Amino acid sequence: MLDVLQNYGLYFLIGQYPNGPLGGLALTVLLAASGLVLALPVGIVLGLCRVSPFRTLRWPATVLIYVVRGTPLLMVVFWAYFLLPSVTGHRTPQFATMLVALVVFDGAYLAEIVRAGIQGLPRGQMESARSLGLSYAQAMALVILPQALRNMLPSLVNQLVSTIKETSLGYIISLPEVSFIAGQISTQMLTQAAQVYLLLALSYFVMCFGLTRCAYLLERRLAARNAVKV
16 A cells, blocks of 8 residues: 555545646545535525425425435436536536536435424424514524524534545546546556555545544534533
């Protein structure tokens, strides 16, 4: 493994950058973080529609969420890869294609996290806010949603873990993320392919385990804070 790091360590981390496009581990982290950041507003809007008292908002959001959640991410990637050029009239870069697929896919899952966070709050919160003269939208924006988002932090971190692993599907559209780079390195080092993929597995493990520990610590901190309030 030391030979792999010595000969291809920089390529594994950043791909061909700065002489070419960014790739490797840096691109994986960038893609996962960008996907989750852009998917969060989508998830919040869809989650609010899911708990809306208006059927015209609730039903379309429910159908969209169930369709996306019932579709493999691989199919969403293919849809984005072949559909976006026909809509825009231009060839879409692999990064943009994968980013759109992640935003759509993760947005549906985040919507359910948002819905669960809102419905997990005591119903008296909304009733108290409405009794103070706030409208439904004001009560949701100023009272309900801030509390729900704070309670959802561990779930959001766990979703980032899933998103990091989902970026590996960029391999099928030749996106130079870390698993694609590992495949290229393994073709150059045929006798050390096992070491290359062991390094890839360790990279994913370090990222995902670190984030999982962060989610655990956040969950404990929120539980302790709620216990003090009680």
